[in-house]
Amino acid sequence: xxxxxxxxxxxxxxxxxxxxxxxxxxxxxPVPAGRPRRRYAVVxxxxxxxxxxxxxxxxxADVAELVAWCDTNPTRxxxxxxxxxxxxxxGGPAGLPMYGPDAVEAMVAEQHVDVVVVTTPxxxxxxxxxxxxxxxxxxxxxxxLTTTAAGARTIxxxxxxxxRDVVMTFNYRYAPRNSTLREVIASGEIGDVxxxxxxxxxxxxxxxxxxxRWHRQRENSGSLxxxxxxxxxxxxxxxxxxVPTRVYASAGLRFYGAANAAARGLGExxxxxxxxxxxxxxxxxxxxxxxxxxYLDAEHHDGYLxxxxxxxxxxxxxxxxxxxxxxxxxxxxxxxxxxxxxAHSPWEGYxxxxxxxxxxxxxxxxxxxxxxxxERGHVVLDPSATPETQAAKLAAExxxxxxxxxxxxxxWEAATERPIPVGVGGHGGGDAILLMDVFRRDLRIGDDPLGxxxxxxxxxxxVAVGIAANESLRTGAAVRVADLGLGIExxxxxx
Ligand SMILES: NC(=O)c1ccc[n+]([C@@H]2O[C@H](COP(=O)([O-])OP(=O)(O)OC[C@H]3O[C@@H](n4cnc5c(N)ncnc54)[C@H](O)[C@@H]3O)[C@@H](O)[C@H]2O)c1
Numbered sequence: 152x153x154x155x156x157x158x159x160x161x162x163x164x165x166x167x168x169x170x171x172x173x174x175x176x177x178x179x180x181p182v183p184a185g186r187p188r189r190r191y192a193v194v195x196x197x198x199x200x201x202x203x204x205x206x207x208x209x210x211x212a213d214v215a216e217l218v219a220w221c222d223t224n225p226t227r228x229x230x231x232x233x234x235x236x237x238x239x240x241x242g243g244p245a246g247l248p249m250y251g252p253d254a255v256e257a258m259v260a261e262q263h264v265d266v267v268v269v270t271t272p273x274x275x276x277x278x279x280x281x282x283x284x285x286x287x288x289x290x291x292x293x294x295x296l297t298t299t300a301a302g303a304r305t306i307x308x309x310x311x312x313x314x315r316d317v318v319m320t321f322n323y324r325y326a327p328r329n330s331t332l333r334e335v336i337a338s339g340e341i342g343d344v345x346x347x348x349x350x351x352x353x354x355x356x357x358x359x360x361x362x363x364r365w366h367r368q369r370e371n372s373g374s375l376x377x378x379x380x381x382x383x384x385x386x387x388x389x390x391x392x393x394v395p396t397r398v399y400a401s402a403g404l405r406f407y408g409a410a411n412a413a414a415r416g417l418g419e420x421x422x423x424x425x426x427x428x429x430x431x432x433x434x435x436x437x438x439x440x441x442x443x444x445x446y447l448d449a450e451h452h453d454g455y456l457x458x459x460x461x462x463x464x465x466x467x468x469x470x471x472x473x474x475x476x477x478x479x480x481x482x483x484x485x486x487x488x489x490x491x492x493x494a495h496s497p498w499e500g501y502x503x504x505x506x507x508x509x510x511x512x513x514x515x516x517x518x519x520x521x522x523x524x525x526e527r528g529h530v531v532l533d534p535s536a537t538p539e540t541q542a543a544k545l546a547a548e549x550x551x552x553x554x555x556x557x558x559x560x561x562x563w564e565a566a567t568e569r570p571i572p573v574g575v576g577g578h579g580g581g582d583a584i585l586l587m588d589v590f591r592r593d594l595r596i597g598d599d600p601l602g603x604x605x606x607x608x609x610x611x612x613x614v615a616v617g618i619a620a621n622e623s624l625r626t627g628a629a630v631r632v633a634d635l636g637l638g639i640e641x642x643x644x645x646x
Contacts, residue, residue, distance in 0.1 A: 158198065158442060159360040159434070159532065161499050161519035161553075172572030175327040176584055179594040182213050192219040192264045192288075194255065194279055195271030196227040198445065199293055202582060203268045204231055208238045210583075211590035219262040221250040222271075226449035255279065259286035266291060273378055274371045277302030280317060281309035289316040291589055295381040296610030298373030300618055303611050304638035310607055317607040318589055323382045324389055324603045325581035325588070327574040328555045332505070332514050333390050333601050335559055335569065342509030344391050347488040351383055351501040354522050355431070356530050358494035362407040362461040362470055363424075363434060369471040369621075376400070376476055377617035380492055383501075384480075385613035387488060389602065390505065394612050394642035397481040399629040400620035402473035406495040412462035422465060424458040429528030434458045438529065478620055479629075483642055497522065498551055510561035520551035612641045 191207055193200050207215040217235060220228040228249045235245040250258040252275075258264060267283035269276055269292040277297040280290050296319060297303050310317060323329055336344065353361075361379065365371040372378035388394060405411060412420060424433030425447065436447045436458050446457035464470055474494040481487055500517040523531045560566035574584060588595070588604050615637060619630040632641060 157357065157360065158439060159357045161354075161357065172327065172574070175325070175330050175572045175574055177587060177599070178596040179587060179591045180596055182594065188212075188214055188216040189265040190218045190263055191215050191266050191268055192221060192258055192262060193217065193231070193268045193270065194221040194252075194283070195269060195275075196220055196222040196224070196231045197270065198442075200231065200268070200270040202586070203270065203291070204235060205238075206586045206590060208235055211586065214594075215266075215590050217245070217247060218264060219248045219250060219258050221252065221255060221258055223252050224449050224452050224455070225249065226452060227445055230444050230449075252279075255282045256286040259283060259288045264288050269293060272365050272371050273298050273373060274302075277305040281305050284309045284313040284315040284317075287313075287315075289318075291318045291320060292610070293320055294385070294610070295373060295377050295614045295617070296607060297614060298371075298377050298618075300635045300637055303614070303618070304636065306607055306611070307638035317610070318592075319605040319607065319610040319613075320585055320589060321382070321385050321389075321603075321605045321609065321613070322581040322585040323386055324601075324605065325574070325584040327572045327581075328514060328516060328557060329386055329390075329581070330601050330603065331557055331569060331571050332503070332512060335512050335557070336390050336505060336507075337392070337601075340509065340559065340561060341505060341507030341512050343484075344393075344486045344505055344507050346486055346506045347387060347391070347490075348504045348506075349383060349387065349488060349490045349501070350503075351380075351490075351492050352496035352499060353379070353492070353494045354496050354499035354519055356522050356532065357499055357519075358474070358496065359407070359432065359461045360434070361472070361494060362474070363459045364455070364457055367459075367468070367470045367472055372472065373614070373617055374472040374621055375474075375492060375494060376402070376478075376620045377614055380476070380490070380617055380620075381610075381613040383490070383492075384616040385605070385609060386503075387480075387482075387490075388609070388612045389605075391482060391484070391486060393482040393484050393486065395480050395616045395619070395632050396483050397629055397631050398616055398619035398623055399479045400476065400623040401478075402476040402620075402624055404470060404473050404475075406474045407461045408470045409462060409464040417462060420460045420463040422460060422463050423456050424460060431522075431524050431528065431530050432461055435529065473624075476620075478616070480616055510559065510564070512560075513558045514555070515558075516555045517551055517553050520549050520553055608639070608641070611637055611639060615641060 207217050222228045232244045236243050267288045267290050269279050273295050283290050421427050425436045427433040436442045476492045478490040499519040502515045505512045525531050557569040558566050615632045619632050622630045
C-alpha cells in the first residue's frame with residue numbers, strides 16, 4: 152500500500168511510472184557486502200510516517216531497519232506495528248518497542264538508534280531534532296523544519312553542538328517538472344533572474360484539510376505560510392540558487408471559519424464530518440479504513456479529531472490561520488517574487504513564471520482540475536478510480552485537464568515547450584526519488600548535479616520567508632530576514 156500523499160491531496164500525475172527517467176532518477180551502487188543496516192526510529196506515527204515506514208520495510212530494507220516507535224498515542228503506534236508485521240510476514244505485530252514523547256533519549260540509547268525520523272506536528276520538530284541529536288542520533292525531518300525563529304536557533308545550536316546530520320525531506324524538488332525548471336534556470340538560457348511570479352491554489356478538498364485539525368492553529372503549524380508555503384519557498388530558493396532577504400505580507404481568513412460561514416448563511420455546522428451525509432465539506436473517516444484506524448479508533452487517548460468541520464470553531468479550536476495570502480519577497484541577488492496562496496480554489500495546482508534578462512520560463516501544473524461530488528454528496532478523492540461515475544466523466548471531459556507544461560521563451564524567439572521526464576511515485580513523481588536520496592545517499596553514483604539533497608540550512612531558508620511573513624502580518628511592515636534572529640546567516644556556508 153502506498154502512503155505517500157496526504158489522503159486529500161490530488162493523486163499523482165498519470166505520467167508517473169514505476170521506472171522513471173534516468174534524467175531525474177539517480178543511480179546508486181549496490182550495498183557493500185556485510186555492511187550493517189542503519190537503525191531507524193519513527194517519532195510521530197500519523198499519516199506521513201507511512202511513507203517512511205513503507206520505504207524502510209520495502210525498497211530500502213537492505214540499508215535500513217526499523218527498531219522503535221515514539222508517539223503520544225499508543226493506538227497509532229500499534230497500527231503501524233501491526234502493519235509492519237504484515238509487511239514482513241511475521242504472522243502478527245512486529246513487536247517493536249514503543250516510547251512516549253518524554254523518552255526520546257531513552258529510545259535512542261536503548262535501541263541503538265542511528266537515525267530518528269521526525270513526522271510529528273510542525274511545532275514539535277525543533278525540540279525533537281535537538282533532543283534526538285543530543286542523544287546521539289542523526290535526524291530525517293519533515294518540512295517545515297520549524298515554525299519560529301526560536302525553533303531555528305534551537306536547531307542551529309544543536310547542529311553546532313553535536314555535529315549531527317539533519318536531512319530535510321523537500322520532496323517537491325524531486326518532482327521532475329520542478330527539477331527541469333531548475334535545469335532551465337541553471338543553464339542560463341533565460342539569463343539572470345529578475346523576478347518571479349508564483350501562484351499556488353489548493354482546492355476545496357486538500358486546502359480545506361488544513362482547517363480540520365492542528366494546522367488550523369497558528370501556534371501548531373506556523374500558519375500555511377510556514378506549513379505549506381515552505382515547500383514553495385524552498386523551490387524558489389533552490390530554483391534561483393538564492394536566499395530571501397525581505398518579506399512583506401498581507402493575508403486574511405476570508406472563507407473558512409464560523410464568521411465567514413455565518414456571513415454566507417451556511418447555517419448550523421456539525422462539529423465533525425464523520426457520520427454527516429450529503430455535505431461536500433464533511434470528511435468522513437469511516438470512508439477510509441486506514442484513516443479510521445489511525446484517527447477515529449485512536450481519539451479516545453488524546454481527543455485528536457481528524458475530521459473537524461472547516462466552519463465550526465468550538466472553544467479551544469478557533470481557526471487562527473489565513474486562507475488567502477499574498478507576499479512580496481526580495482532575494483539577495485536582486486530578484487523580487489510576488490507570491491500568493493489560496494486554500495479554497497475549485498481546482499488545484501500552480502503557475503510559476505520566472506523572468507530573466509534573456510527571456511522567461513513558465514511552469515503551469517494542474518494537479519486536480521475539478522473537485523467532483525458523487526451521487527451520495529461525498530467528495531470523490533480519485534475520479535480515475537471510479538471510471539463509471541458521472542463524476543469521473545466530468546473530470547475527464549473538463550477544460551482543465553490534469554497536466555504540466557514548461558514553456559521557455561527567449562527574447563526574439565518563439566516559445567518552446569520543454570519535455571518533462573517521467574518520475575516515480577507520488578507528489579508529481581517526487582517522493583520515491585527523494586526516498587532514494589534519503590536512505591542511499593552515500594551510495595549515489597555521481598554527484599547531485601541539481602543539488603536536490605537538502606539539509607538544515609535549506610530548511611531554515613525555506614521557513615525564513617514564512618516566519619518573516621508572519622511577523623509582517625503582525626506588524627504591518629516589511630520584515631528583513633536578517634532581523635529575525637534565526638541564529639545563522641542564510642546563504643553563508645555549505646548546506
Ligand atoms: N512533505 C509532505 O508532502 C508532507 C505531507 C504530509 C505531512 N507532512 C509533514 O509531516 C508531519 C506530520 O504530518 P501528519 O499529517 O502525519 O500529522 P498527524 O497528525 O497525522 O501525525 C502526527 C503524529 O505525531 C504524534 N505526536 C504529536 N505530538 C508528538 C510528540 N511531541 N512526540 C511524538 N509524537 C507526537 C501524533 O500523535 C500523531 O500520531 C508534519 O510536519 C507535516 O508537515 C509532509
